[in-house]
């Protein structure tokens with residue numbers, strides 16, 4: 453048994469774990485990341501093959517938090533942020549066998565065939581509609597109440613598929629879309645809230661939160677490699693098996709076995725987990741079963757992500773972020789993103805790269821299909837929606853069983869459990885996408901704030 457002492461142990465080397473370790477190390481802390489896989493990056497991985505550079509997990513992020521913007525500033529020279537070109541502003545929605553652009557201004561909002569005439573008139577009354585008053589209202593209920601059913605079906609449902617691979621009937625607004633919830637709660641409505649917020653004084657660095665779509669030169673994995681290099685290989689243990697944590701008086705022991713069968717014991721005052729709820733019972737066996745249950749049983753949407761490449765593109769014009777497919781249209785794909793239209797070097801000149809995603813909370817059976825079945829489904833989706841009938845030059849399938857945490861009605865109980873566990877086991881922090889948002893910007897924000905609060909606490913002592 454090898455015994456090591458560290459100030460902080462982090463479980464999981466995805467974006468959350470790596471960002472945590474990066475900022476903690478910068479603040480002078482001794483950290484060790486424990487990762488079960490042979491590589492770091494978690495669900496983020498980019499592959500360059502056959503003249504294409506594609507992602508096997510998330511395709512793009514959004515500069516949606518100050519912390520995300522500042523991480524790229526801090527890593528300047530170590531990796532190169534790529535913001536999408538202006539085509540990213542255009543998004544398509546599939547309706548009645550063709551793509552329709554999502555309205556981006558008043559004229560297109562009036563003329564779009566996506567929404568009914570009645571709902572277009574209805575939106576004029578949105579500022580005067582009464583606020584809800586039901587805290588656990590679903591996104592679907594809120595949108596129907598304030599905007600109308602066609603907005604739910606042809607704007608919000610596909611948006612929720614794109615972000616959560618989820619169901620607006622199941623997701624609770626205050627947990628899944630807290631900013632939207634706050635607009636109604638604090639200002640009485642979406643339009644009123646947006647106008648008032650626009651006029652309010654901004655925080656000094658608010659301009660950095662550009663909401664631009666981003667990737668990184670060479671793919672998102674370059675961000676992970678830059679973090680790895682800054683943290684140092686000696687502070688990251690990959691291929692860790694049978695990891696378990698025991699709670700001692702005022703400290704923790706993290707036990708694991710490496711590939712060669714050697715056992716390790718890491719003593720630390722702080723342990724931060726960044727893994728999914730399903731992985732926590734094995735990791736933290738000392739936590740009361742009832743307190744662990746809301747975490748162990750939390751719902752995740754499965755996603756199958758398929759990279760599809762053409763060396764010579766002869767289909768429809770690809771001049772947008774991508775297209776999303778509403779549930780009502782009953783197609784197999786949830787959406788098709790167009791990375792080669794946004795970033796350089798994703799496909800050969802005159803070629804195209806797509807990221808097709810399938811499954812989600814409404815179609816979990818996709819995970820049980822064979823590669824051949826998925827390839828057939830994807831080719832049919834591309835043929836029908838993108839106007840091409842030749843076989844692609846690249847088709848790579850990636851399955852994610854626990855892709856996206858669902859902030860559904862069980863979220864309240866889960867957050868209570870997290871609070872209870874952290875309060876009763878001082879030094880144990882449960883991070884990751886079990887709370888605080890599922891997007892990359894949310895993950896970086898959570899990680900940086902935790903790192904800052906740990907550094908501030910220890911300085912005070």
Ligand SMILES: Cc1cc2nc3c(=O)[nH]c(=O)nc-3n(C[C@H](O)[C@H](O)[C@H](O)COP(=O)(O)OP(=O)(O)OC[C@H]3O[C@@H](n4cnc5c(N)ncnc54)[C@H](O)[C@@H]3O)c2cc1C
Pocket residue numbers: 463464465466467468469486487488489492493494495496508509510511512513514692695726727728731735755757852854855856884885890891892893895
């Ligand atoms: C298919 C897909 C598409 C997405 N699309 C987008 C998008 O377009 N935009 C966006 O902003 N976000 C997107 N996301 C979400 C975003 O990618 C994630 O929120 C973020 O990358 C998660 O990082 P994380 O570190 O919290 O978790 P993870 O990346 O899951 O990392 C957790 C790590 O913990 C390790 N681990 C688990 N159990 C143990 C254990 N017992 N011991 C040791 N290690 C363990 C895992 O191996 C993993 O490396 C997408 C996610 C998926 C899956």
